[in-house]
Amino acid sequence: MQEKINQYTAEINSFQPKDAAELETFRIRFLGTKGIIKDLFEEFKTVTPEEKRVLGKVLNEFKQNAEAKYQALKESSETAEGNSTSDADLTLPGEGYELGARHPLSLVRKEIIEIFKKLGFNVAEGPEIEDDWHNFSALNFPEEHPARDMQDTFFIKKGGEKGDIALRTHTSSVQVRMMEAGKPPFRAIMPGRVYRNEAISARAHCFFHQVEGLYIDENVSFADLKQTLFYFVQELYGEGTKVRFRPSYFPFTEPSAEMDISCTICKGEGCQLCKHSGWVEILGCGMVDPNVLENCNIDSKKYTGYAFGMGIERITNLKYQIKDLRLFSENDVRFLKQFKSEMI
Numbered sequence: 001m002q003e004k005i006n007q008y009t010a011e012i013n014s015f016q017p018k019d020a021a022e023l024e025t026f027r028i029r030f031l032g033t034k035g036i037i038k039d040l041f042e043e044f045k046t047v048t049p050e051e052k053r054v055l056g057k058v059l060n061e062f063k064q065n066a067e068a069k070y071q072a073l074k075e076s077s078e079t080a081e082g083n084s085t086s087d088a089d090l091t092l093p094g095e096g097y098e099l100g101a102r103h104p105l106s107l108v109r110k111e112i113i114e115i116f117k118k119l120g121f122n123v124a125e126g127p128e129i130e131d132d133w134h135n136f137s138a139l140n141f142p143e144e145h146p147a148r149d150m151q152d153t154f155f156i157k158k159g160g161e162k163g164d165i166a167l168r169t170h171t172s173s174v175q176v177r178m179m180e181a182g183k184p185p186f187r188a189i190m191p192g193r194v195y196r197n198e199a200i201s202a203r204a205h206c207f208f209h210q211v212e213g214l215y216i217d218e219n220v221s222f223a224d225l226k227q228t229l230f231y232f233v234q235e236l237y238g239e240g241t242k243v244r245f246r247p248s249y250f251p252f253t254e255p256s257a258e259m260d261i262s263c264t265i266c267k268g269e270g271c272q273l274c275k276h277s278g279w280v281e282i283l284g285c286g287m288v289d290p291n292v293l294e295n296c297n298i299d300s301k302k303y304t305g306y307a308f309g310m311g312i313e314r315i316t317n318l319k320y321q322i323k324d325l326r327l328f329s330e331n332d333v334r335f336l337k338q339f340k341s342e343m344i
């Protein structure tokens with residue numbers, strides 16, 4: 001037995017594997033459950049007690065030696081694998097990084113901003129958590145008035161010094177902040193995220209994005225509003241897109257209107273999107289109610305103005321024919337990737 005152990009020791013000491021497979025063969029041969037060491041321990045049981053005294057120590061040392069050799073070889077082969085450059089082909093083309101894509105809503109928001117910039121509109125922003133005054137009261141929503149139910153609100157805190165605190169339901173709140181903080185004339189658009197307590201479906205979500213606009217100066221009329229929005233639509237959807245205004249109601253504008261455009265898909269012929277009417281609604285607008293101007297310390301005898309507000313999701317759907325609103329917030333790369341060519 002001593003003889004055999006000597007032989008194996010020599011074999012182990014001189015062993016140099018060429019690859020991981022050879023090292024694995026080595027492990028199975030010596031350290032495996034049916035390996036040499038296991039056999040030797042079996043054999044050890046059969047030797048005389050005198051021999052046992054000597055061989056016990058030898059056998060244990062042999063086992064430790066084999067295990068240590070295996071561990072050392074394994075570690076050195078792992079680090080070598082990590083560092084190895086010897087067989088890497090440096091002439092192969094690189095793998096390259098995948099480029100991200102802009103979110104379709106960001107693309108359209110940018111496009112809307114660019115169009116209004118050409119008309120001299122600034123961009124204004126405000127907080128998403130608003131108090132009652134900026135979201136409702138200053139905008140001529142009387143307390144306890146059903147008009148407040150037009151927009152199902154997520155309240156954060158009821159009551160309090162500045163009234164209820166809520167997630168803003170529209171970016172009209174930014175208009176109030178702007179008017180309070182400055183002096184007319186004002187000409188700005190307010191892009192931003194807004195929240196409404198709606199059940200999530202293909203057609204509604206509990207948050208969406210808006211761009212609202214405000215223009216206050218002396219002698220601003222409804223004709224200015226119509227012309228501005230007409231220009232906007234021609235720029236965004238192409239020349240020849242028709243617009244029409246329908247009377248509507250908003251507490252903060254008087255008169256108020258909703259604006260439709262000729263369906264971008266069927267060009268007015270009638271399709272599923274426009275429910276065969278040839279028209280789709282894209283925004284609400286009107287002349288700023290004098291009460292709102294007064295609430296913001298603006299002389300309503302001297303100044304008039306218009307306001308409008310649209311949902312970016314709506315505008316985007318009409319551009320890209322996206323049928324399910326939920327796609328915008330699911331962040332499925334298969335959806336987002338499709339807008340890659342539209343990088344700006």
Ligand code: PHE
Pocket residue numbers: 169170171172212213250253284285286307308309310
């Ligand atoms: N704030 C309105 C909304 O969120 C949109 C709007 C803005 C309507 C300005 C008229 C004037 O629905």
